[in-house]
Amino acid sequence: MSTVEERRRLPRSFFARDTRLVARDLLGMRLVRVLENGARLSGIIVETEAYRPGDAAMHAYRKQTPRNAPMFMQPGVAYVYFIYGMHYCFNVVTERAGVPAAVLVRALEPAEGLAIMRSRRARPDHAPADRDLCRGPARLCQALAIDRTFSGYDMLQAGSRLFIEHGRRIPDERVRVSSRIGVTGDEVARSVEWRWLIADSPFVSR
DNA sequence: CGTTGGATTGGCT
DNA sequence: GCCAATCCAACGC
Numbered sequence: 001m002s003t004v005e006e007r008r009r010l011p012r013s014f015f016a017r018d019t020r021l022v023a024r025d026l027l028g029m030r031l032v033r034v035l036e037n038g039a040r041l042s043g044i045i046v047e048t049e050a051y052r053p054g055d056a057a058m059h060a061y062r063k064q065t066p067r068n069a070p071m072f073m074q075p076g077v078a079y080v081y082f083i084y085g086m087h088y089c090f091n092v093v094t095e096r097a098g099v100p101a102a103v104l105v106r107a108l109e110p111a112e113g114l115a116i117m118r119s120r121r122a123r124p125d126h127a128p129a130d131r132d133l134c135r136g137p138a139r140l141c142q143a144l145a146i147d148r149t150f151s152g153y154d155m156l157q158a159g160s161r162l163f164i165e166h167g168r169r170i171p172d173e174r175v176r177v178s179s180r181i182g183v184t185g186d187e188v189a190r191s192v193e194w195r196w197l198i199a200d201s202p203f204v205s206r
Numbered sequence: 207c208g209t210t211g212g213a214t215t216g217g218c219t
Numbered sequence: 220g221c222c223a224a225t226c227c228a229a230c231g232c
Binding site: 058085104126 | 212215
């Protein structure tokens with residue numbers, strides 16, 4: 001990877017902060033996946049959710065396990081989990097090593113490699129619309145070829161094939177918050193407003 | 207070792 | 220709006 005490309009990456013210090021601030025500030029940044037053949041797939045982050053220590057909805061709420069171990073690693077590591085027997089969801093680890101916390105990336109505005117994303121997301125008899133390519137946490141993983149092999153992957157390592165680049169900061173007037181999608185059970189976990197999205201983006205989920 | 211249900215999605219009523 | 224798909228981690232015995 002070129003020096004210029006490495007300079008565009010968000011530094012580890014960006015992720016080594018309060019998870020809610022990281023989730024807010026990731027709006028407008030660019031998630032990039034470089035395929036083995038060198039093709040670049042990317043999208044602008046338009047929707048995120050924070051998962052934090054003491055949060056009953058978080059996978060590491062009870063204790064550390066083999067699956068959630070990446071959440072305890074250093075900030076800037078990817079945490080990818082498999083769910084409902086068929087989907088992957090991508091998170092970036094935040095805070096500091098030993099503290100389980102991460103931001104779930106829920107939707108992207110597709111930016112580079114749209115043709116490849118379309119073919120990856122295509123189903124028999126159905127070509128997905130561009131706005132549906134990365135609208136949802138499992139959809140964006142399918143579009144960007146992100147699977148469990150990236151769980152525990154350090155996105156800041158040299159030659160990384162999955163990382164986040166600087167983008168445009170989204171002003172507060174365009175940012176909306178809400179409770180998190182799909183969280184059940186614990187009342188506090190359900191009601192807390194730790195979802196951030198770009199209010200006027202047609203690429204957010206739900 | 208058996209059971210349960212999930213940070214979702216797509217198809218059907 | 221409802222529900223099946225389809226795996227496997229987590230938990231209880």
